[in-house]
Amino acid sequence: MKIVDGARGGIRRRHRKGRDGLVAVRHEGRQGPFFLAFLAEKSYNKNKDSKETRCQSLSDKDTITKEYMSQPKQFADLFNGYCYNGEEVIRPENLRELDTTSIVLPYGADGAVSPQQKDRDVLKMLLKTDGKAAYCILGVENQSEIHTAMPVRNLLYDAMTLAKQVDQAAKSYREAKDTGKDTAEFLSGFHRGDKVLPVVTIVVHWGTDKWDVPLTLREMYPEDISPQLMKYVADYKVNLVSPSLMSDEELDLFKSDLKEVLKFIKHSADKHELKKLLDDNPGYQDIKRLAAQTISVCSNVKFDIPVGKEAVNVCKAIEDMKMDARNEGRSEGRNEGLNEGISKAVTMLKDLQLTKDAAIQQIMKNYSLPDKEAAALVNSNW
Numbered sequence: 001m002k003i004v005d006g007a008r009g010g011i012r013r014r015h016r017k018g019r020d021g022l023v024a025v026r027h028e029g030r031q032g033p034f035f036l037a038f039l040a041e042k043s044y045n046k047n048k049d050s051k052e053t054r055c056q057s058l059s060d061k062d063t064i065t066k067e068y069m070s071q072p073k074q075f076a077d078l079f080n081g082y083c084y085n086g087e088e089v090i091r092p093e094n095l096r097e098l099d100t101t102s103i104v105l106p107y108g109a110d111g112a113v114s115p116q117q118k119d120r121d122v123l124k125m126l127l128k129t130d131g132k133a134a135y136c137i138l139g140v141e142n143q144s145e146i147h148t149a150m151p152v153r154n155l156l157y158d159a160m161t162l163a164k165q166v167d168q169a170a171k172s173y174r175e176a177k178d179t180g181k182d183t184a185e186f187l188s189g190f191h192r193g194d195k196v197l198p199v200v201t202i203v204v205h206w207g208t209d210k211w212d213v214p215l216t217l218r219e220m221y222p223e224d225i226s227p228q229l230m231k232y233v234a235d236y237k238v239n240l241v242s243p244s245l246m247s248d249e250e251l252d253l254f255k256s257d258l259k260e261v262l263k264f265i266k267h268s269a270d271k272h273e274l275k276k277l278l279d280d281n282p283g284y285q286d287i288k289r290l291a292a293q294t295i296s297v298c299s300n301v302k303f304d305i306p307v308g309k310e311a312v313n314v315c316k317a318i319e320d321m322k323m324d325a326r327n328e329g330r331s332e333g334r335n336e337g338l339n340e341g342i343s344k345a346v347t348m349l350k351d352l353q354l355t356k357d358a359a360i361q362q363i364m365k366n367y368s369l370p371d372k373e374a375a376a377l378v379n380s381n382w
Contacts, residue, residue, distance in 0.1 A: 061297045065142040065206050068261075068294045070097070070122050077256040079138055082202055082241060086253035090126060090138075098123040098137065120157055125197070137161060139201040144298075148213045150203060151220060155236040158199045165196045205242035206298040208269050215240055257291040260284055261298075264314075268299035284314040339377070342367060346381040356382060 069075055072092035079090050100120040122140040127133065139157065147153060170189025173180070180186045205211055214220045215238040218230070225233070243251065243266035251262050260283050267273040278284050287295075292305055292312040305312055342363060349359040356378060364374040 061144045061206065062142065064290070064293050064297050065144070065204070066121050068290050069140045069142060069204065071290070072124075074256050074258050075122065075124060075138070075140065077254050077258050078140065078202060078204070078241065079200070080255070081253040081258075082239065083200070086255065088255070091129075094127045094129065095138075096125045096127065098125050120161075123161070134197055137197050137199045139199060141201060141203045143203055143205045143207070145207060146205070146209065146211055146213055149220070150238050150240075151214055151217045151236050154201055154203065154238055155217070158201055161199045162196050166190050169194055200239070202239045202241055205240060205244075206265065206294075207242075208244060208265055208299065210244045211240060211242045257283070257287055260287060261291050261294050264295045265299050268301060278315050286311050287314055288312075342377050343381045346378050350382065 069078070072095050076088075076090045076092045076095060080086060080088055084090075100123045120139055121142045124138050126135045126138055128135045139161070141154065141157070143150070166189070169191075173189055173191075180191055185191045217234065217236045221230075221233065241262070243262045246262070246266070248263065248266075251259055251266065254262065260281065263277060263281075264274070264284075267277045289305060289310050289312055292314055295301070295314065296303055296305065303314070345363065345366070346359060349362055354362070359382075360371065360374050360378045363369060363378055364371055367374070369377070
């Protein structure tokens with residue numbers, strides 16, 4: 001059991017980490033001791049195991065974008081750019097990865113007809129600058145395609161993350177045999193001085209199309225509901241990062257290679273804009289492998305990424321791709337011309353009353369072809 005002390009406002013906090021990864025916070029003040037348990041924490045290790053799980057296929061967009069946004073540097077940059085106008089308030093070293101496998105949706109998802117377990121994409125706990133006390137919970141949801149009910153989906157994710165904190169607090173009290181001060185605290189499992197960490201979720205849309213569906217619950221409600229009643233109806237807003245809806249100036253708020261990735265996706269539909277972007281931004285000449293994979297799979301620009309290289313020159317990779325396409329086109333053109341010439345030659349030899357065997361010999365001689373290939377061409381045009 002690891003215990004870390006922190007103090008604020010005259011209240012002493014102690015963090016306990018058990019063998020199950022549970023992080024608990026004990027507050028000691030005038031009201032007496034109580035516990036608030038947070039979500040199960042997973043240690044973050046940049047070791048060879050994480051590299052072995054890297055998806056090698058660029059066709060798996062969900063796997064690649066999830067791995068890309070799981071990186072602490074890019075994750076912190078996303079929230080700094082969106083929430084703090086690019087100011088580096090959130091530091092990668094103050095992030096702790098959280099368990100994402102305990103979210104259960106109360107409705108069928110992905111075609112299911114009954115409730116099922118549903119993972120969040122990326123979930124991290126933000127610690128205060130002292131690296132000891134928890135501050136809030138940050139989540140990222142990756143969307144390859146537009147989701148028409150995203151406000152409801154995100155609301156459920158955030159609500160379940162909050163509910164998990166309450167459940168963990170109740171579990172901590174039960175284990176400590178702390179029944180609370182009265183019936184209300186005993187039945188709820190959550191004491192009057194307890195707090196939950198706020199949850200902030202950002203949706204990253206990796207597509208090139210424009211997000212044209214509701215971003216708030218209110219937009220999903222019928223229009224004929226009375227304004228008086230709507231005053232009491234809850235709302236929820238989706239925090240969306242979608243390249244197609246953002247200006248280059250807004251994307252410049254990001255400081256990591258997330259900026260290059262999102263800008264490439266934004267301009268990938270227009271070859272002239274994309275060329276200008278690549279020419280004007282030297283950052284694309286030396287970009288990390290995972291960022292290059294994300295660019296390729298999200299923009300459907302299938303350039304080659306050399307195996308074993310951790311840095312990629314995207315500009316050169318695209319030029320190589322274009323050159324291969326041009327060479328392939330020339331080769332196909334030559335083959336088409338050759339086949340057309342042979343077809344005419346076979347027709348002429350046939351009109352001259354030559355036998356098929358004699359025609360094959362003439363084709364072999366005039367076009368320097370092996371006997372089997374010449375025979376196949378003569379037979380197909382005889």
